[in-house]
Amino acid sequence: MLLAVLICCVGAFVVAEMFVQVRTTSGIQRFGWIFLTAIAAGATIWCTHFVAMLGYEVDVPVHLDPVLTIVSLIVAIVGMSIGLAVGLWGAGALYPLIGGALAGGAISAMHYTGMAAFRVDGLVEWRIPYVVASVLCSIAFSAAAFAALCSARLSGRRRLWLGAGLFATAIVTLHFVAMTALRIAPLSLSDKPLTSEGMRALGLATALVGLIVIAAGIAAALIDRHTRSDAMQRLRHMAMNDALTGLPNRSSFQAELQRQVDVARTAGTKLAVVAIDLDRFKEINDVHGHKAGDDVLVMLADRMRDQLQGEEVVARLGGDEFVALTRFQERGDLAKFAARLDAALKAPVSFGTMSARVGAGIGVAVFPDHAESVEALVNNADLAMYRAKHEGSFEPRFYDASLDEIVRERRELANDLRRAIEEDQLALHYQVQTSITTREVTGYEALLRWHHPLRGNIPPEVFIPVAEESGLILPLGEWVLRQACRDATTWPNQSKVSVNVSPLQLAHADLPGLFRQVLGETGLPARRLEIELTETAFVTDRVRALHILQQIKALGVGVALDDFGTGFSSLETLRVFPFDKIKLDRFFISGLADSPQAIAIVRAVLALGKSLAIPVLAEGIETDEQLEVLRREGCDEAQGFLLGRPAPMPSTIVVGAVARGAVPRDRPLGGIAPQST
Ligand code: C2E
Ligand code: MG
Ligand code: MG
Helix, strand or coil: CHHHHHHHHHHHHHHHHHHHHCCEEEEEHHHHHHHHHHHHHHHHHHHHHHHHHHHCCCCCCCCECCHHHHHHHHHHHHHHHHHHHHHHCCCCCCHHHHHHHHHHHHHHHHHHHHHHHHECCCCECCCCCHHHHHHHHCCCHEEEEHHHHHHCCCCHHHHHCCCCCCCCHHHHHHHHHHHCCCCEECCCCCCCCHHHHHHHHHHHHHHHHHHHHHHHHHHHHHHHHHHHHHHEEEEEEHHHHHCCCCCHHHHHHHHHHHHHHHHHHHHCEEEEECCCCCHHHHHHHHHHHHHHHHHHHHHHHHHHHHCCCCCEEEEECCCCCCEEEECCHHHHHHHHHHHHHHHHCCEEECCEEEEECCCCCCCCCCCCCCHHHHHHHHHHHHHHHHHHHHHCCCCCECCCCEEEEEEEEHHHHHHHHHHHHHHHCEEEEEEEEEEEECCCCEEEEEEEEEEEECCHHHHHHHHHHHHHHHHHHHHHHHHHHHHHHHHHCCCCCCEEEEEEHHHHHHCCCEEHHHHHHHHHHCCHHHHHHEEEHHHHCCCCCCCHHHHHHHHHHHHHEEEEEEECCCCCHHHHHHHHHHCEEEEHHHHHHCCCCCCCHHHHHHHHHHHHHHHCCCEEECCCCCCCCHHHHHHHHHHCEEECCCCCCCCCCCCCCECHHEEEEEEECCCCCCCCCCCCC
16 A cells, blocks of 8 residues: 555656646647656556555455456546646646646546456445545546646745645545445355455556656656756857857856956955957958967967966957956955966967967956946956057056046047948038139138037047047048038039048058049049148058059049148158149248248248149138238248138138138138139
């Protein structure tokens, strides 16, 4: 009897376990699991019944009908299949109750079929109230068991134990109540009685087979759970880690940083975020290929990982950007950590047949000294790292609000500028250029204007360097060129339009191609376009710069040398390239009135222009006196507030006193009037 109860309990637990498992499956997998669970449940009910029957002693010969015995097992399995299928059908609370009731019915059906196979030589009487009670008990407990297993209110363990207990109760109560219903009056009728020893052997065999089935169920459940948790773990790893190096990725690093910040806050310790950006990675990638680049990343990642102690972390944020974190008490510990990472990064790496030292810019931000939030910590470490790279420093740099704030502002400005290009906050103003001798308009210089939605007008002296630093100068320059050409085509006169070109555009873009394209698009004749370049353009790669200028000139576009006299003013540049114009910087003009040296320089530059046959334009003419001096010295052209301020559309240009009356100084001017004297 005890063995029967044991089988029943173990079996019920396995069934409950499997039942919970089925709920996490779907499709064909769920179908298979329901079938397996039904087999385990059927075997449990059937074994419990037969082992218990071994304890049932009657003084008459007993024998078993083999067909009905097998049928009773099939009834149990099929009945349980139906009960489980219904119980697990949907999310509503009714499904488990109905399914459980059906399973209770299956338990009863199995029992009474089994009893039909139990042949005794005697008069068998079934007391109906007990029979009814037994069936109701099994239905009620089994329904309760299913409901418990599906209950959302119970925790995982509770659900399992309660479900298993109720299911075991359903089987046990049915059996004992049903056996109470049975009364046998001995009568020796059977000719082939089974000895009680034979019965016992059969019973043990049954129990054994049942246990094997139940054990198989346990094994299946365990294997399934294991493979599934394996798969889950692999998925988790993939989601949390960088595929190439296996280091944590950005999102898992952020979660870990948040956790460690919380720990540091409660423990009162400090925490450092270390931003790392490799130094020569792009070069390795470009020159030796992506495979070499990948090898280097993996190697360095492994090395840094080997340096970690305790709860220290290194993560890869993408590209050649890494970030590390450590908690510490003393600055010395932090310095040691940084030194460990630094050593890992500086040791030579080999890829293919090559070997190189990579190195990195390292920036450190400390919690709570430099920032308290995760975002600010990472950001500040980044800023310090940029400074380390900018200074070419091999030592880690700590965040310094006063130093890094400038960088932060420039980065913000660069972001705003990027948006400005997209959102049309930019405009071109035009400033007139005039012939001093004939007083005719010779052209208009396009000058870029940015109206920032919050900060108002930002001068080009501020945002052009930011654009150059961030690479935005390329799209910006292209926009200026296209807009200027487009505008010029709408002008009623045939004036030239002059566009400033940054040295970076010359170095990085296919400028001749762009000019050809824009001129074609807008239909502006090339002779009406001129570019203004400063001498800085020739500093880095003189030969290439000259080559590109040659191509641009070949299109028919004019080339002017801007801000002459301020930069690297080399006569060599003037000798090797046939400029169409020299623009004398306004610095010299402002000194004209009271500085004899300034007049001497202006005179010298004008003489130089004459001898090279290049016209000279004087910038920044603000007074009649300045204009008069230039006229006397034989300067060809002039540009300045006296002649016209930069304005949204080309301004009317009139030379002399009349002009000052005719040209309002700060008001944008519409339309173009013919030049007059
Ligand atoms: P720049 O090419 O030398 O332009 C002439 C600058 O002198 C303009 O300043 C103009 O407003 C100013 N100016 C003109 N007449 C006078 C005057 O009589 N007195 C004084 N004090 N200033 C005068 P702006 O517009 O602020 O531009 C400054 C610089 O920004 C330009 O110098 C140019 O180098 C650069 N820049 C402007 N627009 C662009 C552009 O579209 N692309 C590029 N790459 N650079 C640009
Ligand atoms: Mg200019
Ligand atoms: Mg200039």
